[in-house]
Amino acid sequence: MKVLGIETSCDETSVAVVESGARIRSNIVASQVDLHARYGGVVPEVASRHHVERFIPVLREALAVGETKLSEVGLIAVTNRPGLLGALLVGVSAAKALAMALKRPIVAIHHLEGHLYSAFLADSTLHERHPIVALIVSGGHTQLVWMEGYGRYALLGATRDDAAGEAFDKGARLLGLPYPGGPNLSKLAVGGDPERVPFPRGMISEGLDFSFSGLKTALRTFLDKDRGATPLADVAASYEAAIVDVLVTKLRRALQMTGVNTACVVGGVAANRLLQRRMKAMAVEEGVHLVMPEPMLCTDNAAMIAAAGYWRYHTCGPDALSFDTLATAPLATFQRA
Ligand code: KG4
Numbered sequence: 001m002k003v004l005g006i007e008t009s010c011d012e013t014s015v016a017v018v019e020s021g022a023r024i025r026s027n028i029v030a031s032q033v034d035l036h037a038r039y040g041g042v043v044p045e046v047a048s049r050h051h052v053e054r055f056i057p058v059l060r061e062a063l064a065v066g067e068t069k070l071s072e073v074g075l076i077a078v079t080n081r082p083g084l085l086g087a088l089l090v091g092v093s094a095a096k097a098l099a100m101a102l103k104r105p106i107v108a109i110h111h112l113e114g115h116l117y118s119a120f121l122a123d124s125t126l127h128e129r130h131p132i133v134a135l136i137v138s139g140g141h142t143q144l145v146w147m148e149g150y151g152r153y154a155l156l157g158a159t160r161d162d163a164a165g166e167a168f169d170k171g172a173r174l175l176g177l178p179y180p181g182g183p184n185l186s187k188l189a190v191g192g193d194p195e196r197v198p199f200p201r202g203m204i205s206e207g208l209d210f211s212f213s214g215l216k217t218a219l220r221t222f223l224d225k226d227r228g229a230t231p232l233a234d235v236a237a238s239y240e241a242a243i244v245d246v247l248v249t250k251l252r253r254a255l256q257m258t259g260v261n262t263a264c265v266v267g268g269v270a271a272n273r274l275l276q277r278r279m280k281a282m283a284v285e286e287g288v289h290l291v292m293p294e295p296m297l298c299t300d301n302a303a304m305i306a307a308a309g310y311w312r313y314h315t316c317g318p319d320a321l322s323f324d325t326l327a328t329a330p331l332a333t334f335q336r337a
């Protein structure tokens, strides 16, 4: 079955064709990064307008690259929550129109469930490896999720304030780096001394929740006092190390507490090189099977939505066309229809 995936929850317009929840035929992502860079962050109104402009060309490209006619699409999967409401509505309206015109089933996918399924696209053996502990690290979320099977999730821990990606982005802004902060801060950190500045590791010694807001404040205080004395590469490397230390420690703790031996790290921050290296080393030490998708599948894309949609459809069936679009929504557990 060819699944058409649609993702417009933030600043990437993305359409993908994925076969049977596993084989990516196309995964087109039109990023709006350049548009938002001058504002230092995503401007919701600008994002919505550009989704409207870019949607049809991106859809055409996804079908062409995926060598798929619209008539061959068997299922439509679209992100309907959570995200910027105006941005989500562009993808959802287009998806509903396509489902009606083509007379095809549609499923509404939670954005974080899409991120979880990027790991299954990267390693299909995950389907036989439940339960899995997943760490979702994106611009808006930082969560540890217990995955019992498709649609059966439990929250193990979450951030109490900023998300990991937000910590990267806010830190980058304080360092005078352009948007998007995460990748730029990481580039600046290359060759820097990660032990030069002893930044705090929020809540590192207890539980499975996260806190990154103190780190951002510590960076601001440090920069005010330091007045440029410390090389910025050292500051960036120390800041990056503080975030990565916390993420690695918490995933290790979640694995030890649950006794689970399969893990995945997904979401935009999973594209971070240091995080990848440190997570892989931790997985070897713990004897855990770890999946971290390639960067293209870590950041927002429609292939992950199509993959989640395929499994959703085969587990719970289609959604009614009247489904809602929501700016906020917890990652829920689904019951078989
Ligand atoms: O998953 P994603 O593409 O969008 C959301 O759902 O939020 O994640 C975007 C986040 C941003 O905060 C961005 O700075 C961060 O992921 N990010 C990175 C890297 N690439 C993207 N953070 C650190 N290092 C990277 N290489």
Ligand code: ZN
Binding pocket: 111, 115, 138, 139, 267, 268, 299, 300
């Ligand atoms: Zn995302």
